[in-house]
Amino acid sequence: MTEITIFVLAVFVGFEVISKVPTTLHTPLMSQTNAIHGIVMLGGLIVLGYADDGLEYVIGTIAVAFGAINIVGGFMVTDRMLGMFSKRPKPAASSASHPGASGSEKGSDK
Amino acid sequence: MIQAVLQPGGSAATALYIVAFSLFIVGIKQGTHPTTAKRGNLVAAGGMAVAVVATLLLDGMGNWGLIFLGLGIGTAVGVIASIRVQMTEMPQMVALYNGVGGGAVALIAWSEIRHGISLGEDFPLDELIPVIFAGVVGSVSFWGSNIAFAKLQDLIPTRPLAAPGQQVINAVLLLAIVTICVILAVDHESPSQGLFILLLVLAAILGNLVVLPIGGADMPVVISLLNAFTGLSAAAAGFALDNVALIVAGTLVGSSGTILTMEMATAMNRSVANVLFAGFGGAPSGGGGGSGEEKPHVSIGAQDAAIKLAYADTVVIVPGYGLAVAQAQHAIKEVADELEARGVTVNYAIHPVAGRMPGHMNVLLAEADVAYENLKEMEEINPEMSRTDVAVVVGANDVTNPAAKNDPDSPIAGMPIIEVSEAQEVIVIKRSLSPGFAGIDNDLFYEPNTSMLFADAKAAASEIAAEIGNL
Helix, strand or coil: CHHHHHHHHHHHHHHHHHCCCCHHHHHHHHHHHHHHHHHHHHHHHHHHHCCCCHHHHHHHHHHHHHHHHHHHHHHHHHHHHHHHHHCCCCCCCCCCCCHHHHCCCCHHHC | CHHHHHCCCHHHHHHHHHHHHHHHHHHHHHCCCCCCHHHHHHHHHHHHHHHHHHHHCCCCCCCHHHHHHHHHHHHHHHHHHHHHCCHHHHHHHHHHHHHHHHHHHHHHHHHHHHHHHHHCCCCCHHHHHHHHHHHHHHHHHHHHHHHHHHHHCCCCCCCCCCCCCHHHHHHHHHHHHHHHHHHHHHCCCCCCHHHHHHHHHHHHHHHHHHHCCCCHHHHHHHHHHHHHHHHHHHHHHHHHHCCHHHHHHHHHHHHHHHHHHHHHHHHCCCCHHHHHHCCCCCCCCCCCCCCCCCCCCEECCHHHHHHHHHCCCEEEEEECHHHHHCCCHHHHHHHHHHHHHCCCEEEEEECCCCCCCCCHHHHHHHHCCCCHHHEEEHHHHHHHHHHCCEEEEECCCHHHCCHHHHCCCCCCCCCCCCCHHHCCEEEEEECCCCCCCCCCCCHHHHCCCEEEEECCHHHHHHHHHHHHHHC
16 A cells, blocks of 8 residues: 555656756656666566576566666766756857867868 | 565665655756756766665675676666767667666566466465556567667658558457456466466567557657656556565656656647557658649759858758758858858757757757757747748758648648748758658748758758858
């Protein structure tokens, strides 16, 4: 019963916490929540930690690896996306406006 | 069974779990504001680290070699993939990460069933039902996400693929899945592992069949929905394992993911059900160009475009996925810089679903150092359109199609669009007249104030920037 209570409360926390998000942040936020459901790796750890037959070893190890990809990849990718936004300290917009500056790697084919 | 072992030594773990999901909640909350989003992500990652450590400290854990093998492989793959992925490929990366999460859930559920059966005891229903749910949803999510990944990566065609009678097949599959669930639950004293595996396989087929008919344009909604599903299945696994952290974190993702999904669907003026069951856009698929009669359009070169832009007062750039594919964000920024140096006001109009995910275009433009203030959302820019001299559409298509407003019979009727045709002049940079993801012709291309610049977005933008510089 307590678990059901926790579940229902968590549903409402999830609804409340998310409600107003600027479109800009939808992808990063989706990616972050995606990383958080990597929590299933804990299930993999538990299953593997108490496994005692060959197939369970295999299943458990794959589950842990999958979960770890989900967690590590998810958080890192989110960090990269958000890093794009934070490197915005651009004191003088016009001073950086000669074309080579921003397009140094991409602009070579003009 | 397992959880009986866990409960006694669980109090320290429970305390750490409470810390962990507090951090998750704070992390998600901060993720909704631009200034705190980056910190929020780190906070949530910290919460995850705490939760992992807490789990490793549980009494009676063993098989450390395999645990660290799994952790090592997963971490290495995650790190390498995240470093190497291009910003344009983010949506499919998220789909892939979501898929492996779902796969982990399905595997855990299978393992739980095996474990329960091997103990030869009565399988309590309050564990069996979550296990079954986790298995089915995890499997659907795994395969659905993989198909979404394959579509976005162009490994399989993005256009809707549907067999005749698809809905009937899906319904039969669903019925079979429900039936097996019921049989397993009724027989909870000794559930059959074979039936459970069959269940996983049927769910896998269903995951494939549900996502295959959905067109590329709807993929963001699908990924977001699958993300929410994976969260819910993780919560179900938490019920089965009596693990509070899984329940809370999984549920948080399930509910927040549902909200995100609905917001995205709303932005496209479609219901989630419509996205899932109506795969639109099969209609005029005459590849390459005109499916009907060749309609008249105006074609210009980079120099003409440069002149139109250089002598404008206000320019609005409307980027779309074509810009992302061509990696043209830096080149476009050069054009904007040249124009701003000449005193032209340049803004960017971001449709809620520009690119392949909401916010995707913002990420790409931020990568090219476009100032945040210049990125205007659709509602903000549309009233400005009639006062705009030149609107430049770069690799965007369906989100500018006036048919959404004017033609009630259009498949995209009612979808909010960037009203570029209100501008004095429109320049569309595009490789051909071919239709976009929705698979329908864009009336914008044939309007009298529209000029088409047929070129790769990046090459064209670089050329225009150079031409403006020469003026």
